[in-house]
Amino acid sequence: MIHAFIKKGSFQDSVSLMIVSRKLSELPDVEDVSVMMGTPANKTLLKTTGFWHDMFDEATPNDICVSAKAEQADKSVIETVAAALEEALEDIAKGQKTGSQLTTVHSWRTAMKKNPNANMLLISIAGEYAAELADQGLDSNCNVMLFSDNVSVADEVALKKKAQSKGLIVMGPDCGTASIAGAPLAFANITPEGSIGIIGASGTGIQEITSQVALHHQGITHAIGLGGRDLTEGVGGISALTAIEMLAADEKTRVIAFVSKPPAPAVREKVIQAMKRHNKPIVALFLGTKPEQPKEGNIYFTRTLDETARIAAALADIEDAKITAPKVAGKKIIGLYAGGTLASECAMLLSEEINVPTDKEHAQGIMLNAEGHKVIDMGDDFYTQGKPHPMIDPSVRNKFITDLSKQPDIGVLAVDVVIGYGATNDPATSLADAVKVLREKRTDANPIAVLATITGTEEDPQGRSKQMQILVDAGIIVMNSLPELVQLAGQLIKPHPEEVKATPAKLLEGISVINAGLRSFADDLQANSVPVIQYQWSPIAGGNQKLANILKKLI
């Protein structure tokens, strides 16, 4: 049978009460205990889950409804549960007492007074109240992250349109993950700072891409959540479009990763068009669809989260390298390779990248020779007659390198550094010296970008990172792989047009948060030195609609 009681006038957030429910269900003599605020939605839930008791008719949204299923009819069950509830609530209060001094307020008015610079309202209160609070936030020029679910589509559209008209964004409803300017909002991972901005309709999708990006030694700028419904026909991707604009205008974001379920076709078209309006590379994953083509303009289509992260990381590597590379005057590329297969792959990739044919004959080790671009395998017999292989003796290649001083049209030099047993004991220094001589002969007006990959491991006698450091110190750009190197080479001779300067969104410069709902979110923000105020929200006038309406007019 059901034993029930009401604790009047004591508002607690639903997650706290779920924890309490679980705790109380462990009591002896009870089968199951449900502890909920007396909101209309919760009352329905109590009915459907078989926890209903008629006394709950009297409960207001500010009252805690406690219902215990137990075999015994004895009323002592209630006493036990009531005592345990008090203890649990006290524990919650104690938890709030200890620790840092989080500023806690009980009204929006006070929240704005204590933090007039707040630009983000993070809402995790019950869905039926969330929209009204979000609207209040927008009125005070706060962006909104709606962690809450159970917000109607009509409310979502109204809120997002309002945000749009004010240059703000509404993330969510049901948006669990975001990270703005290094500040974790709700679920988020601690990731290195970097140049990848993520937009996601899926929370764990954002988290997986974020952590995969970190595995690829890249970092993120911001992660903007949209909520699962943003790209549906009904909502029309309002926040997705805002997020794209925000990240496109953000200087630190150089690559954008986008993840969502397949959008409604009309919305997909809008989103793709928005992506194309910008020059930044965008990796787009519409989960569950197989991309028809891997690339369309600046958009790279992917099929899995890890692929999205990998490509985004590679693009970020390239963008990062571009910053350090000189602006070359000579628009031709030459590849001088010690490794034959590497030369061959480089030729193949480069022919695709800059749309020229490869060389079929390979005479004198020339793998590509078109429109002034060249890739040469220096291990070809032609170069090793009477001379050791360039992996053992780099002098022939070095001669080729220093001679590039006479070829002003060459702007990019691609090379490999192969280490390991058998190879010369310091190929990097030898290469660095040659590049130094070449640079001395060339003027500043005609710089050369030298791009290298290293074939070999950390454990090799020469040591991968040691060799890399020597190259980096010599101003040589080291890429992780040939595809990255080739893409970079292609972009150096034909860079993206400069991004049109858009007004950067204030939000991305740094956030100051008002957290309404789960206190742990505020604690996390505070632990990350993000300005935050805890808004201990409870329904206006205890959920009494009549009083709430009167208060609106009593001004």
Added chain:
Amino acid sequence: MYKTIEEANEAIVERIIASRPHWIDVCLAKEVVAPLKEGKKLLHAGPPNTWDKMSGPVRGACIGAALFEGWAKDEKEATKMLESGQVEFIPCHNVKAVGPMGGITSANMPMVVVKDQTHGNYAYCNMNEGIGKVMRFGAYGPEVQERLHWMHDSLAPTLKAALATLEKGIDLTAVMGQAITMGDEFHQRNIAASSLLLRQLAPILVGLDINKAELQKVTQFLSVTDQFFLNLAMAHCKAAMDAGAEIKQGTIVTVMTRNGDQFGIKISGMGDEWFTAPVNTPQGLFFSGFSQADANPDVGDSAITETYGVGGTAMVAAPGVTRFVGASGGMEAARRISDEMSEIYLAHHMMLQIPTWDFQGSCIGLDARRVVETGITPTINTGIAHKDAGVGQIGAGTVKAPLACFEKAIVALADKLGIKE
């Protein structure tokens, strides 16, 4: 007439802050409260009350007053008379007065006279009897009677004579401004203000032409009565709130008080109309031998201090009492209470700066709208009386004002203004 509630409330707050209540005199109640001039009448704390609804300590105080006035020769006779309805009861608040705990004041009891020098209005309160078995907590035995008579015969005339030497009396706001920096919140703790008061009075008292033994008794009494200033603080707050209440618009709470049965409030826009709800029982610490089970429901006009914005609202000012009044967690908890209270008050009083609150002024202007909106009800610091007549004080703690009376007041105001939900 003000166009909006906001404007009216602002004007009220301005008047409260501008008020400068001075202690100017000590008079017998019948000299300043006209209805007490004839017949058997008693002032009591809280909203209107009747004998049958009076809690134990209030009844005890009534018996004490009946004995003091000589209306009865013993407890039995006094009770019979009170039960028979021969005594008329008047809320202190209806006659510009306030009284702590039972608030029982009879015609020949001395009252402090406070005048708001800014607006010219007066407020009255009986005098503090000290601690232990005292009438305000419902004790009425011989020692209570003896003290009441001494106060009438000796303390009151002495203080009256001392005040007569001052042109404008004693500026109570100035005393409070100093005392709040010394750890008083003027409800639970008045030791600093009481000391400052004695410091001002001492040179005057010693210059009076009175018997040295009497003088010694008066100064001795003042020097050990830590809560002597409470009754003056109450009169001060009453005078300031009455000055504000002159503007008969808006939603500022002008009275909060309890009679041991009902908690009653008035709000500016509803004039003298009472809005009541059953009182809560204070929670707190008890003298040894007593427990929560012995506690009487909340009683007394002293919540006028919280109505004004000190007392529980200024908890952060009095670290010395935070634990005593049940604010476990000490300073941090006290700060949290004051921070929370500041959400239901409209402004801060810069004459009453609180050092432990980064010199923020104490709260002023309790807005009933904000109480209803947030569900935050005023926290009141209070003494706890034994629920039986004749026992007296058994502890001290805090109590919450019930939300319902604020809701009723707001609904009534909306109705008066023709606002439909």
